[in-house]
Amino acid sequence: MILSIFLAGTMILGGQPGSNLLVPLPAALLAGLSAVTSLIAYMWAPQKYLHALAFGNYLLLGATVGVLISLTGEVYSPYLVLWMLLTIFAGLFNTMGLAIAFIAVNAALIYNFLFDPLPVTRDYLIIFLLALETPIAVSYIIWHEKGAQDKNKTQAFDALAKQLSQVANKSEIVINAIADGVVAIDSEGQIQLINPAAQKLLGWSKHDALNLDYRSVLKLSDASGHELTNESSPIQQVLLFNKPITNNNLTLTTRSNKKLLLSLVVSPVGDVAPASGAIAVFRDITSEKEEERQKAEFISTASHEMRTPVAAIEGYLGLALNPNTAAIDDKARAYLMKAHESTQHLGRLFQDLLTVSRAEDGRLIPKPTVIDIVAFMREITDGLAPKAQGKGLFLYFKPGSDGATDGPHTVTPVFYSLLDQGHLREISNNLVDNAIKYTKQGNVTVDVTGDDSNVVISVNDTGIGIPPEDAPHLFQKFYRIDNSDTREIGGTGLGLFICRRLAEANNGKIWVESTYGKGSTFSVQFPRITHEKAAELLKGEQQASTVPQPGLPIQQPKPAALQSTSESQAL
Ligand code: ATP
Numbered sequence: 001m002i003l004s005i006f007l008a009g010t011m012i013l014g015g016q017p018g019s020n021l022l023v024p025l026p027a028a029l030l031a032g033l034s035a036v037t038s039l040i041a042y043m044w045a046p047q048k049y050l051h052a053l054a055f056g057n058y059l060l061l062g063a064t065v066g067v068l069i070s071l072t073g074e075v076y077s078p079y080l081v082l083w084m085l086l087t088i089f090a091g092l093f094n095t096m097g098l099a100i101a102f103i104a105v106n107a108a109l110i111y112n113f114l115f116d117p118l119p120v121t122r123d124y125l126i127i128f129l130l131a132l133e134t135p136i137a138v139s140y141i142i143w144h145e146k147g148a149q150d151k152n153k154t155q156a157f158d159a160l161a162k163q164l165s166q167v168a169n170k171s172e173i174v175i176n177a178i179a180d181g182v183v184a185i186d187s188e189g190q191i192q193l194i195n196p197a198a199q200k201l202l203g204w205s206k207h208d209a210l211n212l213d214y215r216s217v218l219k220l221s222d223a224s225g226h227e228l229t230n231e232s233s234p235i236q237q238v239l240l241f242n243k244p245i246t247n248n249n250l251t252l253t254t255r256s257n258k259k260l261l262l263s264l265v266v267s268p269v270g271d272v273a274p275a276s277g278a279i280a281v282f283r284d285i286t287s288e289k290e291e292e293r294q295k296a297e298f299i300s301t302a303s304h305e306m307r308t309p310v311a312a313i314e315g316y317l318g319l320a321l322n323p324n325t326a327a328i329d330d331k332a333r334a335y336l337m338k339a340h341e342s343t344q345h346l347g348r349l350f351q352d353l354l355t356v357s358r359a360e361d362g363r364l365i366p367k368p369t370v371i372d373i374v375a376f377m378r379e380i381t382d383g384l385a386p387k388a389q390g391k392g393l394f395l396y397f398k399p400g401s402d403g404a405t406d407g408p409h410t411v412t413p414v415f416y417s418l419l420d421q422g423h424l425r426e427i428s429n430n431l432v433d434n435a436i437k438y439t440k441q442g443n444v445t446v447d448v449t450g451d452d453s454n455v456v457i458s459v460n461d462t463g464i465g466i467p468p469e470d471a472p473h474l475f476q477k478f479y480r481i482d483n484s485d486t487r488e489i490g491g492t493g494l495g496l497f498i499c500r501r502l503a504e505a506n507n508g509k510i511w512v513e514s515t516y517g518k519g520s521t522f523s524v525q526f527p528r529i530t531h532e533k534a535a536e537l538l539k540g541e542q543q544a545s546t547v548p549q550p551g552l553p554i555q556q557p558k559p560a561a562l563q564s565t566s567e568s569q570a571l
Pocket residue numbers: 352430434435438461463464465466474479480481482486490491492493494495496497520
């Protein structure tokens with residue numbers, strides 16, 4: 001454009017008297033036209049036409065300079081330098097620009113050769129070669145090299161773009177193929193992605209849901225039917241704290257007001273809190289929950305119904321074995337004793353199944369009373385002592401036996417806790433029973449320790465121990481360690497699961513520390529209450545007429561062996 005303006009200006013100046021630059025009118029008109037079109041291209045042309053327009057302008061400029069040269073003395077024209085410059089830039093328009101420059105120059109040569117307006121002399125050819133052909137070669141070298149580099153860059157860019165679009169396509173295919181609902185939410189809480197499964201589940205089309213606030217699409221309520229507030233919403237929590245959340249107890253209200261039970265996993269996007277987005281993955285578990293409920297109901301009814309006749313069989317077998325009520329020979333006694341043991345085992349199994357089904361459907365509600373844990377555990381340990389002795393094991397009860405004294409008296413610590421007696425009995429019986437069961441030789445030690453706020457019951461043994469890879473699964477339903485040590489020992493794998501659920505129902509927790517081959521320590525911890533609080537509660541319970549003295553057992557649990565059926569049913 002600058003060149004065009006210069007030429008147009010030169011024409012005006014050239015028209016002035018005294019100017020030695022002679023610009024003919026056609027050239028000046030072409031230059032003016034070129035200046036105007038360049039200006040239009042520069043100011044208004046859309047990006048996609050820019051290259052074509054620039055090429056057009058360039059041709060106009062070429063024609064201008066060509067006219068200038070031909071009208072002012074051909075190869076001896078003072079404008080030949082301009083033409084050389086122009087030719088060098090011809091390579092900017094790739095081979096097309098070069099070809100046009102080449103054709104124009106050689107056409108001039110052929111024209112001169114054929115029609116002889118300028119004789120093609122030796123000087124003419126030298127000037128022709130230096131001034132007209134060489135710049136084309138130079139242009140080719142400069143721009144071809146640059147073009148190759150640009151081409152490489154463009155190719156690399158295209159390859160990257162292709163790769164990215166392939167990745168995007170693949171992710172979209174995967175997300176769309178997932179049977180679970182997937183919704184991506186940005187930091188503002190707006191929906192940015194919703195897969196077909198989510199659209200089907202929620203009743204919202206992609207078109208309607210995109211860019212909407214997630215609260216109007218994912219309407220969630222808790223297990224008791226209360227709609228989740230902004231603060232309690234798992235999605236809001238994830239956006240705020242950048243931590244994943246899983247919840248299997250939510251209800252979703254669909255667009256058509258249908259209620260579905262939902263399993264929801266929300267994961268944050270980004271590394272720091274607050275998260276830059278959240279991905280919610282969810283599925284309808286209404287039928288799963290219903291199946292689970294029916295299964296639990298079946299087990300519960302079946303165990304309940306079968307337990308009664310089994311208790312009767314156990315009772316009659318007991319009578320048959322009692323010399324005061326029946327006279328049987330030794331052979332029959334041996335058979336009946338085996339039958340009695342098996343029936344007892346069956347009775348325990350039904351009881352366990354009943355407890356499990358209660359734990360599953362939320363009917364495991366504790367009836368807390370004040371318990372002196374040390375006294376209670378002493379009774380439990382005493383009750384199981386015969387079983388330990390029968391296996392040749394030493395069963396120790398540790399509290400107060402570690403030498404702590406107050407003058408001539410041994411100090412026994414006192415820990416009160418507010419727990420369901422039946423639940424605590426079940427837990428401690430299971431733990432001590434396991435310790436005896438899984439110890440071949442050595443001893444089992446029961447201890448009660450604690451601090452101001454907690455009390456810990458621990459059962460230590462010198463038994464077979466637990467392989468580290470099994471430890472995290474021990475408290476799951478029906479989990480049994482299957483190795484050469486345990487294969488011979490019978491069991492259902494329900495004891496520790498029940499212990500965990502009962503401990504949790506009483507605000508406690510249970511854990512294990514073990515060295516495989518050396519022994520294990522199972523511990524269960526409950527919140528402790530002060531002596532004053534215990535006394536006050538006992539008064540309220542009207543279970544004691546006087547305020548209990550520290551050190552004296554408040555509740556006197558019966559030995560485990562003597563528990564009545566009605567108590568175990570109360571679980
Ligand atoms: P049951 O339901 O009759 O109690 P169980 O004893 O097999 O059957 P859990 O009490 O739940 O079931 O124990 C689960 C598993 O944990 C056991 O099978 C056993 O392998 C392992 N286990 C439990 N207590 C101990 C222990 N004190 N020492 C070593 N292994 C143990």
